[in-house]
Amino acid sequence: MVMTFTLYSLLQAALLCVSAITMLHKERFLKNIGIKSQLMNHIQSVTTVMRMPLIIVNSVATVLLLLFG
Amino acid sequence: MHPAGLAAAAAAGTPRLRKWPSKRRIPVSQPGMADPHQLFDDTSSAQSRGYGAQQAPGGLGYPAASATPQAAFLADPVSNMAMAYGSSLAAQGKELVDKNIDRFIPVTKLKYYFAVDTMYVGRKLGLLFFPYLHQDWEVQYQQDTPVAPRFDINAPDLYIPAMAFITYVLVAGLALGTQDRFSPDLLGLQASSALAWLTLEVVAILLSLYLVTVNTDLTTIDLVAFLGYKYVGMIGGVLMGLLFGKTGYYLVLGWCCVAIFVFMIRTLRLKILAEAAAEGVPVRGARNQLRMYLTMAVAAAQPLLMYWLTFHLVR
Numbered sequence: 483m484v485m486t487f488t489l490y491s492l493l494q495a496a497l498l499c500v501s502a503i504t505m506l507h508k509e510r511f512l513k514n515i516g517i518k519s520q521l522m523n524h525i526q527s528v529t530t531v532m533r534m535p536l537i538i539v540n541s542v543a544t545v546l547l548l549l550f551g
Numbered sequence: 552m553h554p555a556g557l558a559a560a561a562a563a564g565t566p567r568l569r570k571w572p573s574k575r576r577i578p579v580s581q582p583g584m585a586d587p588h589q590l591f592d593d594t595s596s597a598q599s600r601g602y603g604a605q606q607a608p609g610g611l612g613y614p615a616a617s618a619t620p621q622a623a624f625l626a627d628p629v630s631n632m633a634m635a636y637g638s639s640l641a642a643q644g645k646e647l648v649d650k651n652i653d654r655f656i657p658v659t660k661l662k663y664y665f666a667v668d669t670m671y672v673g674r675k676l677g678l679l680f681f682p683y684l685h686q687d688w689e690v691q692y693q694q695d696t697p698v699a700p701r702f703d704i705n706a707p708d709l710y711i712p713a714m715a716f717i718t719y720v721l722v723a724g725l726a727l728g729t730q731d732r733f734s735p736d737l738l739g740l741q742a743s744s745a746l747a748w749l750t751l752e753v754v755a756i757l758l759s760l761y762l763v764t765v766n767t768d769l770t771t772i773d774l775v776a777f778l779g780y781k782y783v784g785m786i787g788g789v790l791m792g793l794l795f796g797k798t799g800y801y802l803v804l805g806w807c808c809v810a811i812f813v814f815m816i817r818t819l820r821l822k823i824l825a826e827a828a829a830e831g832v833p834v835r836g837a838r839n840q841l842r843m844y845l846t847m848a849v850a851a852a853q854p855l856l857m858y859w860l861t862f863h864l865v866r
Contacts, residue, residue, distance in 0.1 A: 488743040492750060 664709035666699040712779020726864040792865035808854035815850035
């Protein structure tokens with residue numbers, strides 16, 4: 483009955499969210515929801531920095547998931 | 552620092568350690584003279600080695616022949632060099648850790664949160680279970696820094712949350728054991744789950760404080776301390792549930808939920824709604840209203856989490 487909500491699942495969820503934000507296509511997203519440009523610029527700068535580490539962290543997480551389910 | 556020192560001392564003085572273990576392991580306690588950067592007493596210094604050597608002939612009734620292998624060991628130049636090298640390595644390691652530990656864990660700030668004594672803990676636990684009669688919730692300041700928890704009952708501390716968390720994991724194991732559902736990895740799962748919820752709470756509250764642009768002096772560690780107080784109520788509920796079944800569990804949990812709700816509202820009101828709450832007037836205006844809603848949301852999340860983390864333990 484316990485919702486097995488562990489620290490690792492929290493980390494996985496955070497990783498998925500950050501990866502999703504990184505892969506966001508700015509123009510298509512802005513057409514649907516008009517968010518302020520300051521937040522968009524902030525997100526864009528963060529993603530340009532974080533792409534490389536995110537690739538590594540995602541691959542590590544994939545390998546771990548393959549090994550330990 | 553401490554493990555490196557003890558390992559070097561153990562490696563260097565193993566024969567002595569085997570023969571007189573109790574004399575070696577007692578740390579030299581110098582509370583007045585302790586280096587403020589040290590968390591633990593340094594047992595790798597020559598002083599404790601001299602202490603151990605002095606006690607050796609004195610008193611445990613061991614035969615005199617035991618002194619000769621020790622002298623032979625010391626006279627061997629290779630082991631002499633090894634001992635010197637080991638102790639220099641230990642000193643280097645200690646220096647490195649001392650220099651860098653402040654970067655990762657704010658040690659001096661953490662020490663403030665553990666400066667508690669028995670009376671404070673007793674009074675704070677009483678306050679957590681019965682906050683209705685307490686009048687003054689302000690933290691006293693002493694020249695811009697808050698007073699240590701030992702002197703002010705309103706100050707947040709990390710001792711009670713840490714102990715309550717550990718006790719909660721143990722009590723959860725106990726509860727699962729009485730229902731024949733126990734297995735050792737479940738303990739780790741419980742601990743991880745509770746920690747994950749705590750992290751999520753802290754992140755959510757920090758994010759909402761940032762979005763509402765509130766200028767508070769509520770640090771992250773303060774927030775962790777406040778959010779950790781609910782474990783005390785959870786322990787009470789589960790223990791009562793073990794003793795008296797579901798009715799006892801619901802009664803005590805209900806009482807603790809209301810108490811934690813009032814406690815959090817009164818504490819957070821002073822931190823988040825600083826200016827308005829100081830006079831005690833009901834708050835008006837859009838900004839203050841938003842802050843009030845935030846405080847109520849944080850306080851309301853506590854009973855919910857208390858129930859969610861314990862209901863599966865009581866059958």
